[in-house]
Amino acid sequence: MNLNIIGYLIYLSITALIIIKVGNICYTNGNIYVSQLIPNHESLCLKINQVLLSAYYLINLGYCAITLVQWNTITTYTELLEVITFKTAIIICSIAILHYLNIILITKQVKKLI
Numbered sequence: 858m859n860l861n862i863i864g865y866l867i868y869l870s871i872t873a874l875i876i877i878k879v880g881n882i883c884y885t886n887g888n889i890y891v892s893q894l895i896p897n898h899e900s901l902c903l904k905i906n907q908v909l910l911s912a913y914y915l916i917n918l919g920y921c922a923i924t925l926v927q928w929n930t931i932t933t934y935t936e937l938l939e940v941i942t943f944k945t946a947i948i949i950c951s952i953a954i955l956h957y958l959n960i961i962l963i964t965k966q967v968k969k970l971i
Contacts, residue, residue: 860931
């Protein structure tokens with residue numbers, strides 16, 4: 858029995874939930890962070906944060922969709938669990954790396970401007 862379709866549905870629902878939840882948390886906390894970096898420019902801070910959120914969603918959801926092509930045929934439930942767990946872990950690690958890279962790059966760029 859081919860369990861790939863079931864795996865795709867489970868994987869996409871788990872990763873979409875994680876990506877959206879983390880994106881909302883970073884967006885609300887990011888407003889505060891960017892506002893401290895660029896004081897007295899609230900509208901600019903809001904726009905920067907919206908662009909970061911859009912890019913975050915596009916990169917991560919796009920990566921999730923692209924990884925579906927690389928899946929081998931899954932025939933057992935053990936394999937299904939293993940693949941979903943491994944792929945989800947990769948997404949979580951990439952989210953963490955992107956988050957810290959954004960913080961570093963924004964801080965350096967704003968300090969150059971100020």
